[in-house]
Amino acid sequence: MSQTATTPMPVLFISHGSPTLAFDDVPARDFLVRLGAKLPRPKGILCISAHWEAAVPSVTGSETPSTIHDFYGFPQALYDLRYDAPGDPALAARVVVLLEAGGYKPQTSSDRGLDHGVWSPLILAYPQSGIPVVQLSLMHNRTPADHVALGRLLAPLREEGVLIVASGGAVHNLRALDWNNRTGITEWADVFDQWLGDKIAAGDLDALSDYRAQAPNATAAHPSEDHIMPLFVALGAAAGKDATAPGKQLHRSFTFGSLSMSSYGWEA
Numbered sequence: 001m002s003q004t005a006t007t008p009m010p011v012l013f014i015s016h017g018s019p020t021l022a023f024d025d026v027p028a029r030d031f032l033v034r035l036g037a038k039l040p041r042p043k044g045i046l047c048i049s050a051h052w053e054a055a056v057p058s059v060t061g062s063e064t065p066s067t068i069h070d071f072y073g074f075p076q077a078l079y080d081l082r083y084d085a086p087g088d089p090a091l092a093a094r095v096v097v098l099l100e101a102g103g104y105k106p107q108t109s110s111d112r113g114l115d116h117g118v119w120s121p122l123i124l125a126y127p128q129s130g131i132p133v134v135q136l137s138l139m140h141n142r143t144p145a146d147h148v149a150l151g152r153l154l155a156p157l158r159e160e161g162v163l164i165v166a167s168g169g170a171v172h173n174l175r176a177l178d179w180n181n182r183t184g185i186t187e188w189a190d191v192f193d194q195w196l197g198d199k200i201a202a203g204d205l206d207a208l209s210d211y212r213a214q215a216p217n218a219t220a221a222h223p224s225e226d227h228i229m230p231l232f233v234a235l236g237a238a239a240g241k242d243a244t245a246p247g248k249q250l251h252r253s254f255t256f257g258s259l260s261m262s263s264y265g266w267e268a
Contacts, residue, residue, distance in 0.1 A: 008158040008268035009042055011238040013166045013231050013247075014121045015261045016050075019071045019078055021120050026182075028261035031251040032124035043161035044091045044132045046154065048234070049117025050168040050227040054137040057099050057106040057150060059092040065133070066113030083119035088132035091162065095136060095154070102153040117167040117230075136233075144209040144225075144232040151236020158268070164237045166230035170196055171221045171260035178257035189258035192221040197252070200264050203244035205235055231264075238266035 014032070021029055051070055052058070065087045069079050092108055099106040118135050136154075139146060154164060171189045178186070195215045199207050209232065212218050212225075222228050239245035247264040254260055 007040065009161060009163045010039060010268075011158065011164045011166070011234050011266040012250075012263065013168070013234040013265075014263045015169045016117055016120045016167045017169065017255055017259055017261050019074055019116050019120060022081060022123055023077065024255070026255055026261070027253040028251060028255070028263075029124060031253075031263065032121050035250070036125040036129070039163065042131060042163035044088050044134065045085075045122065045126070045163045045165055046091065046095065046134050046136055046157060047114075047118040047122070047165045047167055048136050048138065048230045049115055050138070050172075050230055051115040051117040052112075052135060052137040053140040053226065054107070055140055057104050057139060058137040059095050059106060059108050060087060060112050060114065060135045061089050061092045061108040061110045062087045062112070063089060065135075067119055068113045068115040070115045081119075081123065083114060083123045085114070085119075085122065085126070085129070085131060085133040088134050091132060091134045094157070094160075095134065098153050098156060099150070102149075104150075121165070121167055138226070138229050138233070144211070144229065147229055147232035148205060148209060148236040148239070151233035151238075152240060154233070154237045155240035158237070164234065166234035168230040169227035169260065170231075170262040171258055172227035173220060173223055173258060175223070176220065176258045181257035182255070184257055185254045186258040188217040188220055189254065189260060192217040193252070193260045193262055197249050197262060197264075200247040201249070203239075203246035205239060205244060208232070208235060234264075234266070
């Protein structure tokens with residue numbers, strides 16, 4: 001991957017919702033369908049998904065990553081979907097170099113494909129684009145602050161034409177979903193989602209990193225932290241060496257009552 005000077009690419013956090021997002025008639029799908037055309041065309045995409053955790057930061061190194069259908073009980077049409085974006089071993093190697101400079105010992109997986117946290121939003125935003133995609137794992141049993149620090153190491157990629165996409169969920173409690181609620185918003189989820197949006201707008205990394213203690217309804221919004229953790233990588237990548245990283249809300253809607261589809265962007 002060439003490292004030429006360019007206008008810094010944005011950083012995104014996308015709530016990817018249900019695997020059926022590719023087919024669902026919901027506002028979040030409409031938002032993603034329009035999103036790619038509004039952004040500068042990247043040379044490559046580095047995606048951090050809620051659905052891959054590893055002991056050390058790990059990246060996909062395949063030239064032709066497969067489409068992973070990491071879910072069950074859905075219509076066959078969903079399993080028939082393929083996202084045939086090429087991989088980029090050179091971008092994967094660049095990520096490894098950046099993380100090694102920060103003291104990590106990253107690994108490269110030559111056989112892992114792209115899970116639905118990656119392809120579910122990208123198949124809408126960048127269908128058949130030919131843009132290379134590399135996935136980076138979260139770190140198992142590490143804190144929000146640890147993931148902010150990880151994200152900071154990735155900031156130079158923005159100057160190299162790489163779009164960093166963190167894919168998770170602003171509110172993600174599967175046990176609290178109301179499958180018959182297509183338009184309403186559950187109050188506790190709404191309160192947490194608004195708090196999150198306010199802190200992102202302020203770029204308050206300290207409060208966000210301590211969301212478990214400071215945010216209202218934090219444990220209800222995230223019984224486990226996997227779906228919010230990509231946000232902290234995005235915050236670090238957006239901040240770089242800065243203390244704050246004010247972001248802009250790009251979309252806000254809910255599905256199934258409490259599943260927030262809020263998405264955010266950070267520009268140069």
